[in-house]
Amino acid sequence: MSKIVINGGKRLFGEVKIHGAKNSVLPLLAATVLCRGTSIIHNCPELSDVNASINILRHLGCECTLKNNTITVNSNAIQCSQIPDSLMLKMRSSVIFLGAILGRCGNAVISSPGGCELGPRPIDLHISALMRLGAQVSECHGLIKFNAPQGLHGAQIHLSFASVGATENIILAAATARGVTVIHNAAKEPEICDLAAFLNACGACVYGAGTDTVTIYGADGLKCCTHTVIPDRIAAASYMAAAAITGSEITLKNVAPAHLTAINSVFEEAGCKIKCNGKGLTIKAPQRLSRVSTVRTAIYPGFPTDAGPLVLAMLSKAYGTSVIVENIFENRFRYVDELKRLGAHIKVEGKVAIIEGVSTLSAAPCKCTDLRGGAALVVAALAAEGTTIISDIHHIKRGYESIVSRLSLLGADIKEV
Numbered sequence: 001m002s003k004i005v006i007n008g009g010k011r012l013f014g015e016v017k018i019h020g021a022k023n024s025v026l027p028l029l030a031a032t033v034l035c036r037g038t039s040i041i042h043n044c045p046e047l048s049d050v051n052a053s054i055n056i057l058r059h060l061g062c063e064c065t066l067k068n069n070t071i072t073v074n075s076n077a078i079q080c081s082q083i084p085d086s087l088m089l090k091m092r093s094s095v096i097f098l099g100a101i102l103g104r105c106g107n108a109v110i111s112s113p114g115g116c117e118l119g120p121r122p123i124d125l126h127i128s129a130l131m132r133l134g135a136q137v138s139e140c141h142g143l144i145k146f147n148a149p150q151g152l153h154g155a156q157i158h159l160s161f162a163s164v165g166a167t168e169n170i171i172l173a174a175a176t177a178r179g180v181t182v183i184h185n186a187a188k189e190p191e192i193c194d195l196a197a198f199l200n201a202c203g204a205c206v207y208g209a210g211t212d213t214v215t216i217y218g219a220d221g222l223k224c225c226t227h228t229v230i231p232d233r234i235a236a237a238s239y240m241a242a243a244a245i246t247g248s249e250i251t252l253k254n255v256a257p258a259h260l261t262a263i264n265s266v267f268e269e270a271g272c273k274i275k276c277n278g279k280g281l282t283i284k285a286p287q288r289l290s291r292v293s294t295v296r297t298a299i300y301p302g303f304p305t306d307a308g309p310l311v312l313a314m315l316s317k318a319y320g321t322s323v324i325v326e327n328i329f330e331n332r333f334r335y336v337d338e339l340k341r342l343g344a345h346i347k348v349e350g351k352v353a354i355i356e357g358v359s360t361l362s363a364a365p366c367k368c369t370d371l372r373g374g375a376a377l378v379v380a381a382l383a384a385e386g387t388t389i390i391s392d393i394h395h396i397k398r399g400y401e402s403i404v405s406r407l408s409l410l411g412a413d414i415k416e417v
Contacts, residue, residue, distance in 0.1 A: 020229035099173035154179030291320030335373025
């Protein structure tokens with residue numbers, strides 16, 4: 001098993017290019033199932049989750065190639081509507097294929113999806129929404145079977161929670177359904193806007209993406225198009241946290257500053273100076289960060305839960321006591337015990353983490369518990385005295401393309417062994 005070895009204490013400098021958004025490319029790949037012909041998607045990060053999506057597409061009968069961050073998908077010859085358990089368990093986001101397969105084939109068979117164990121993330125919202133669209137659902141031997149013999153139809157759907165995945169699945173299923181579908185209390189994340197932009201370029205009629213009401217007029221069929229994935233805002237936050245904890249100044253290239261508003265405000269409260277210029281962002285950190293009173297994770301446009309571990313890691317060396325309240329996932333703080341091995345002073349009480357900043361972190365062996373928790377360990381290790389060895393880094397590879405080489409180019413003493 002590979003490990004990441006970091007000799008901490010190095011200041012970072014220079015520029016880093018932010019790769020395409022993991023949470024955008026996965027639903028985009030699912031959307032290609034609905035299209036006839038060859039879709040071309042640029043700025044695709046090379047991640048294990050992306051590879052898992054490609055394997056699902058190939059299993060369904062698509063021809064897929066990934067080269068130089070461009071994925072080409074020919075979906076003309078889809079022959080299968082079932083995703084086997086071995087592929088579903090590779091990643092949580094595999095459920096996003098459900099709406100697209102059902103819309104294309106009229107039936108679909110899946111098992112429970114895998115991914116990070118951050119607490120209950122049931123797909124009941126997905127299932128109930130698809131039933132509203134006309135799908136018949138049954139369960140047998142651990143498989144969930146969906147069937148729409150008369151095709152899907154439009155419906156009024158109100159989500160009890162503004163779920164990103166459920167919103168995306170409904171949009172995918174409704175894109176070629178008969179009639180009009182309206183999603184109330186829809187999620188508003190930029191990744192949903194990116195999905196809508198792709199579908200509309202393919203001939204769909206999706207309106208209101210980015211607001212809490214999304215309307216989809218079903219199209220007879222979708223053609224293919226060429227699309228470029230938006231930048232990954234959580235990857236941007238990760239490199240910003242790396243710069244902040246090491247008292248560094250770096251520039252991020254290929255970012256969408258409008259997607260980082262809530263994140264930037266937290267960094268500025270910690271004493272960082274941030275300057276945005278077009279698709280670039282420069283962060284200059286003080287020698288030591290200041291405390292941040294309270295960070296509360298929330299659905300977009302609030303502070304993203306995925307950025308919580310990164311900010312918590314950087315605040316472990318801030319001056320004073322900071323508080324993070326996690327409002328999305330109940331088991332998000334599983335990585336905290338690993339940060340404590342580096343000398344961080346953190347107390348978790350339910351959904352609240354209290355961080356007493358220390359002046360020095362010390363290297364220690366630690367292991368990733370999940371994707372963003374693993375990235376938090378990398379951030380902390382960059383500022384720890386001595387050599388930190390991080391294991392179970394397959395979690396990190398789910399969401400970060402070449403994080404070791406990117407940090408190395410910024411001056412970090414880091415390698416994968």
